Each structure stands twice: as structure tokens, then as C-alpha cells.
Amino acid sequence: xxxxxxxxxxxxxxLKVGLPLTALALLSTVFLLARTxxxxxxxxxxxxxxxxxxxxxxxxxxxxxxxxxxxxxxxxTAARAWPGAATGAHAAEPVLRLISPAGEETRAVAxxxxxxxxxGELTLQTAVQLTTAGGYLMTTExxxxxxxxxxxxxxxxIRAEAPGTQxxxxxxxxxxxxxxxxxxxxxxxxxxxxxxPQSASSPSAPPSAP
Amino acid sequence: xxxxxxxxGLKQDPGAPVEVTSETLSIDRDAGLAILEGxxxxxxxxxRLTAPRVEVIYGTEGQQIKEIHAQGGVTIVTAADAAEARExxxxxxxxxxxxxxxVLLTQGPSTIAGERLVADLRSGTGRMEGxxxxxxxxxxxxxx
Numbered sequence: 001x002x003x004x005x006x007x008x009x010x011x012x013x014x015l016k017v018g019l020p021l022t023a024l025a026l027l028s029t030v031f032l033l034a035r036t037x038x039x040x041x042x043x044x045x046x047x048x049x050x051x052x053x054x055x056x057x058x059x060x061x062x063x064x065x066x067x068x069x070x071x072x073x074x075x076x077t078a079a080r081a082w083p084g085a086a087t088g089a090h091a092a093e094p095v096l097r098l099i100s101p102a103g104e105e106t107r108a109v110a111x112x113x114x115x116x117x118x119x120g121e122l123t124l125q126t127a128v129q130l131t132t133a134g135g136y137l138m139t140t141e142x143x144x145x146x147x148x149x150x151x152x153x154x155x156x157x158i159r160a161e162a163p164g165t166q167x168x169x170x171x172x173x174x175x176x177x178x179x180x181x182x183x184x185x186x187x188x189x190x191x192x193x194x195x196x197p198q199s200a201s202s203p204s205a206p207p208s209a210p
Numbered sequence: 211x212x213x214x215x216x217x218x219g220l221k222q223d224p225g226a227p228v229e230v231t232s233e234t235l236s237i238d239r240d241a242g243l244a245i246l247e248g249x250x251x252x253x254x255x256x257x258r259l260t261a262p263r264v265e266v267i268y269g270t271e272g273q274q275i276k277e278i279h280a281q282g283g284v285t286i287v288t289a290a291d292a293a294e295a296r297e298x299x300x301x302x303x304x305x306x307x308x309x310x311x312x313v314l315l316t317q318g319p320s321t322i323a324g325e326r327l328v329a330d331l332r333s334g335t336g337r338m339e340g341x342x343x344x345x346x347x348x349x350x351x352x353x354x
Contacts (some may be wrong), residue, residue: 133239193228
């Protein structure tokens with residue numbers, strides 16, 4: 001029995017030294033073989049010029065909503081807006097929607113806009129596209145709107161198109177003074193209209209209602 | 211009494227494009243009415259209509275034209291005929307044209323004057339009514 005005991009205790013004393021050594025070795029590999037951590041790309045961040053952001057305060061996706069005297073809802077949204085020289089503000093990629101209580105919508109988009117809430121004025125400029133409730137698509141360079149009235153005015157040249165109808169005029173004013181609150185569009189300054197009756201079968205039907 | 215009138219010149223091609231020029235154009239969708247004012251000129255094919263004011267009346271479903279009403283001294287000129295009157299009313303569906311008020315119709319050498327001209331542009335026939343006077347080979351200035 002003694003010889004076996006001696007062997008056993010020798011084994012235990014060997015393990016007492018060997019095991020911790022292997023533990024140490026294992027532990028060290030955690031640091032030696034670890035991937036090289038690059039602190040630089042640890043935190044991804046936007047490369048926006050902070051100064052530029054601070055220099056001119058801006059609004060993203062501003063919204064303006066109101067109701068005109070005629071009871072139409074005005075919704076004005078844009079991609080960005082920034083304060084203008086005087087009290088008003090400039091906006092980029094504006095979208096203007098005029099929705100009548102009956103749900104008919106007149107919509108206008110442009111490249112830029114100037115809104116002047118104090119004077120209650122809104123002007124859309126450059127590449128203005130106006131789609132009326134009647135289905136006319138009009139393009140002009142400038143569109144003015146009084147924020148408390150449902151009146152859109154295009155002071156300059158305007159082109160209007162509807163199925164089978166093309167029209168050019170010196171200026172245009174759209175109001176909602178129809179009997180049932182519908183649109184009344186008045187073109188002034190020389191009107192030239194070209195109407196192509198779609199189907200020969202239909203009787204010669206000049207301009208369709210825009 | 212009435213005189214029947216040939217109107218071949220006024221026969222209309224409904225498919226031809228219509229060109230309209232005027233000073234102003236106002237379109238009121240609720241009333242189904244478009245008003246052209248200021249030297250209105252309507253050209254379709256060989257037909258030219260001029261008047262100071264033209265009203266275009268739309269049908270109830272809104273898109274189709276029901277009637278064209280020219281007022282304030284209307285002249286209609288086509289290849290063969292020319293007609294003048296104070297007022298002209300053209301019903302698009304039936305192709306019926308009614309001109310009233312000192313109507314003067316010149317067809318080549320002859321001139322017919324009367325109070326009312328009722329014509330059907332489809333078939334090219336018409337009838338002049340009311341104190342009709344027919345003048346042949348008269349000097350250009352002769353009127354009633």
C-alpha cells in the first residue's frame with residue numbers, strides 16, 4: 001500500500017505545479033493573440049461640418065398648416081428652411097397643398113420658396129409646377145399665395161396642360177369662388193389655347209373643363 | 211318667311227384641332243362655364259369665328275362641351291361662306307347653329323340678310339328667317 005501511496009502523492013505534487021502553469025499559459029494567450037483593436041474606427045460618426053451647421057441655424061422638414069377664410073386647408077412642407085433677410089424664411093423643395101372641405105386638392109411644388117408669416121404671404125419660385133383639382137398641370141416661374149386666402153397668383157408667363165388641351169397665357173389667378181366653393185381659374189395677358197379632340201367620334205368638343 | 215340656304219362651306223370636321231386665342235379666359239368649374247373675352251378667335255379647320263366674347267358651356271358631367279355662345283357681334287368665315295350676326299349659339303351635340311340679330315350671309319356673289327339663321331353644320335343646310343332679303347351681284351357695300 002505504501003508504494004502506491006507514494007506514487008499518488010508524487011502525482012498530486014506534480015499536478016499542483018503543472019495545472020496552475022497551464023492556466024497561466026492559457027490566460028496569457030487571451031492578451032497575446034487578441035486582435036489588434038484600432039481605437040480610430042471604434043466610433044463611426046457623420047462627417048458633417050459642425051461649424052457650418054452652427055453658423056446658419058436651419059430647420060429640416062418644416063411644416064406650416066393653416067385654414068383660409070374660404071375654409072380651405074393650407075399645408076406647406078419643405079426639405080429645409082432657413083431664416084430670410086427680414087422676418088420671413090426661405091425654404092428648399094417646398095410642397096404646397098390647398099385642400100377644399102370637399103377634399104379637392106390643388107398642389108404646387110417648386111425649387112425654392114419664401115414664406116412671410118407676419119405678412120401672410122408665400123411665394124414659390126423657379127420651376128413651379130401646379131396641379132389643379134380640375135386636372136390641369138401648370139408650369140410657371142413664380143406663384144404667390146396669401147396665407148389667409150385661397151388665392152394663387154402666377155404673375156408671369158404660364159403654360160397649362162390637360163388631356164387634349166394645351167394653353168399659354170400671360171398670367172393666371174386661381175381662386176375658390178365657385179358656387180360650390182370650386183375653383184375659378186382666370187388667365188389674363190393674352191391666352192392661346194390648342195385643343196385636340198381626342199376621339200374623332202366625339203362631336204367637335206373644344207376646351208374641356210380644367 | 212324663310213329661305214333655305216346651302217351651307218356646304220360650314221360643314222364641320224369634329225376631329226380637327228381647335229385653336230382659340232383671346233385676351234382673357236376664365237373657367238368656373240362649379241358653373242360649368244368658361245368665358246373667353248377680348249378679340250376671341252376660334253379656328254377649326256377652315257372655319258374661323260371671331261367675337262368679342264364667347265361663352266363655352268359644359269355638360270353636367272363636366273368634361274364635354276354642350277354649347278358655345280358667341281356674343282357682341284360675331285363673324286364666321288369659312289372657305290366658301292361668311293356670316294355675320296349679333297349673336298351665335300352653336301350646340302355641339304347636334305351641330306345646330308343659330309345666329310340671330312341682323313344676320314348677313316354672303317355666299318360667293320349673293321348676299322342674304324335676315325333676322326335669324328338656323329343651320330345644321332352636320333348636313334350643311336340652313337334656313338334664314340325674318341325679313342329675309344336676298345341680293346345678287348350687288349356692290350360690296352350694299353347692305354339692308
